[in-house]
Amino acid sequence: MYAQMIKSEATADDPEKLAAFQARIDAGEKIEPKDWMPEGYRKTLIRQIGQHAHSEIVGQLPEGNWITRAPTLERKAILLAKVQDEAGHGLYLYGAAETLGVSRDELTEMLLDGRMKYSSIFNYPTLTWADMGAVGWLVDGAAIMNQVPLQRTSYGPYSRAMIRICKEESFHQRQGYHIMMKMAQGTPAQKKMAQDALNRFWYPSLMMFGPSDKDSVHSAQSMAWKIKMNTNDELRQKFVDQTVPQAEYLGLTVPDADLRWNENKAGYDFSQPDWSEFFDVLKGNGPCNTERLAARNKAWDDGAWVRDGLMAHAAKKRAARVAAE
Amino acid sequence: MKNEWPLWEVFIRGQHGLNHRHVGSLHAPDAELALKNARDVYTRRNEGVSIWVVEAQHITASAPSAKGPMYEPSESKVYRHPTFFDIPDEAGHM
Ligand SMILES: [Fe+2]
Ligand SMILES: [Fe+2]
Numbered sequence: 001m002y003a004q005m006i007k008s009e010a011t012a013d014d015p016e017k018l019a020a021f022q023a024r025i026d027a028g029e030k031i032e033p034k035d036w037m038p039e040g041y042r043k044t045l046i047r048q049i050g051q052h053a054h055s056e057i058v059g060q061l062p063e064g065n066w067i068t069r070a071p072t073l074e075r076k077a078i079l080l081a082k083v084q085d086e087a088g089h090g091l092y093l094y095g096a097a098e099t100l101g102v103s104r105d106e107l108t109e110m111l112l113d114g115r116m117k118y119s120s121i122f123n124y125p126t127l128t129w130a131d132m133g134a135v136g137w138l139v140d141g142a143a144i145m146n147q148v149p150l151q152r153t154s155y156g157p158y159s160r161a162m163i164r165i166c167k168e169e170s171f172h173q174r175q176g177y178h179i180m181m182k183m184a185q186g187t188p189a190q191k192k193m194a195q196d197a198l199n200r201f202w203y204p205s206l207m208m209f210g211p212s213d214k215d216s217v218h219s220a221q222s223m224a225w226k227i228k229m230n231t232n233d234e235l236r237q238k239f240v241d242q243t244v245p246q247a248e249y250l251g252l253t254v255p256d257a258d259l260r261w262n263e264n265k266a267g268y269d270f271s272q273p274d275w276s277e278f279f280d281v282l283k284g285n286g287p288c289n290t291e292r293l294a295a296r297n298k299a300w301d302d303g304a305w306v307r308d309g310l311m312a313h314a315a316k317k318r319a320a321r322v323a324a325e
Numbered sequence: 326m327k328n329e330w331p332l333w334e335v336f337i338r339g340q341h342g343l344n345h346r347h348v349g350s351l352h353a354p355d356a357e358l359a360l361k362n363a364r365d366v367y368t369r370r371n372e373g374v375s376i377w378v379v380e381a382q383h384i385t386a387s388a389p390s391a392k393g394p395m396y397e398p399s400e401s402k403v404y405r406h407p408t409f410f411d412i413p414d415e416a417g418h419m
Binding site for chain 2: 032034035036081084085088091092095098103104105160161164168307308310311313314317318
């Protein structure tokens with residue numbers, strides 16, 4: 001999941017309005033930007049959609065790392081197209097967040113100075129070409145698990161952004177799995193590389209769903225508002241159940257000695273990731289946190305003269321047009 | 326020192342001759358770049374053959390609170406639909 005640990009905001013609104021609002025959501029109506037909504041709904045959504053958007057943007061960095069070193073021209077074109085899609089996903093989501101009354105620049109600044117987060121997964125490095133396979137297969141795979149149900153979320157602009165994103169996302173996962181297939185069927189060295197990528201990305205991918213929230217009041221509120229559709233544990237279980245047979249097909253081993261099929265629940269039993277590592281990465285101490293934020297800050301600062309210059313040019317053209325009238 | 330690029334709404338006509346449809350929004354300094362950005366962001370998979378961009382501040386929208394007075398009057402005018410009229414089969418296709 002690209003939005004982790006979102007605390008829903010308390011709401012101090014008129015109970016009658018709140019009840020009417022909840023009734024609309026229960027009836028399956030979509031909430032649109034100009035409709036009345038509780039302050040907590042608005043603030044929680046800004047945080048959640050914003051964090052999701054930031055993840056799409058920062059998520060370009062670990063994959064961008066391999067564009068110039070892709071093994072063939074075709075793989076390079078594919079990876080480039082995938083990374084470009086992620087930029088688009090970021091834009092759709094920023095657009096949805098902006099309808100809630102926050103500006104694009106405000107959102108960007110909150111990312112750059114650390115007030116807003118992005119998914120923990122993008123603070124891990126991509127060390128070999130096989131990581132491009134593992135990221136597409138596992139990271140996009142985990143993102144899809146979360147995004148598919150969010151197509152039915154109660155907030156109209158968020159739902160529409162999710163529908164668009166989901167249409168594009170399946171290519172990402174498939175191209176990743178395809179890379180893994182090639183590597184796993186390749187030379188012993190290539191297969192080893194694929195196994196190593198799976199070893200490093202397995203637990204960080206499980207962390208993407210966030211810690212267990214089955215007893216969380218925040219989670220319950222978000223689910224009542226339909227801005228969260230499943231618990232973190234439900235989605236993580238679904239992800240494991242779907243992914244383990246895919247690893248088996250590749251002839252690779254999931255790095256979990258306690259992984260086994262549980263007939264009673266018709267799903268796998270599996271080990272939890274190291275949650276202390278997760279909280280540490282969120283705090284800023286992952287292997288790449290500093291590098292990722294530095295790259296985003298540099299892009300923002302280096303682009304300032306372009307943004308300003310184009311605005312000045314637009315103002316000049318406008319003035320000339322007015323003068324000519 | 327706020328100098329944020331304005332917001333534009335993007336409308337695209339698909340392959341099959343239907344109306345332009347709202348697909349999303351983006352930021353751009355002027356109309357020309359709004360069109361270019363719209364092409365990059367919203368037509369990466371043959372989604373369209375024509376793009377309109379409109380600066381968001383120029384759009385006038387109806388208020389959600391006006392839903393009742395705006396749309397209820399049409400609910401009682403069922404005779405606006407062809408199925409309101411019973412025409413005997415003998416009259417042939419109509
Ligand atoms: Fe994405
Ligand atoms: Fe993706």
